[in-house]
Amino acid sequence: xxxxxxxxxxxxxxxxxxxxxxxxxxxxxxxxxxxxxxxxxxxxxxxxxxxxxxxxxxxxxxxxxxxxxxxxxxxxxxxxxxxx
Numbered sequence: 001x002x003x004x005x006x007x008x009x010x011x012x013x014x015x016x017x018x019x020x021x022x023x024x025x026x027x028x029x030x031x032x033x034x035x036x037x038x039x040x041x042x043x044x045x046x047x048x049x050x051x052x053x054x055x056x057x058x059x060x061x062x063x064x065x066x067x068x069x070x071x072x073x074x075x076x077x078x079x080x081x082x083x084x
Contacts, residue, residue, distance in 0.1 A: 002049070002063040015076060019069040026083045032070045034060070039069040046079035 002013040004021050011021040012035035022041070023029055032039070034056025042065055043050070051073040 001051045002074045002076055004074065005056050005078055006083040007044075007080075013074045016073055019072055019074060019079075022069045022081065025081065027069045027081070029070055034068050034071045037068065040066050041067055041069050042082035044080040044082050047081050049075055049077040051075060 002015050002017075004011050004013050004019065004025060006025050009025055011024050013019070019027070020029075027041055027048075028038050030036040034054060037060055040062055041059075042063075044065075047065065047067075050067060050071050053067065054071040057068050058074045062068070
């Protein structure tokens with residue numbers, strides 16, 4: 001089962017599912033459509049366990065290693081986020 005984690009907390013996620021479980025870890029969500037950037041989060045490890053960046057993420061020009069949590073899906077493994 002995929003896992004979303006921070007340095008101190010973990011939550012199980014559904015394979016192929018959205019990163020909504022990240023909200024339980026403290027990720028703030030706004031528009032849920034990749035426009036506002038409120039959920040931009042640095043991924044510390046497991047970036048390759050996420051779906052490829054979407055067009056809104058690419059257009060936003062995020063720093064390397066950052067993803068919009070509203071736009072990505074967790075496919076497998078553990079994804080560790082920089083929230084702590």
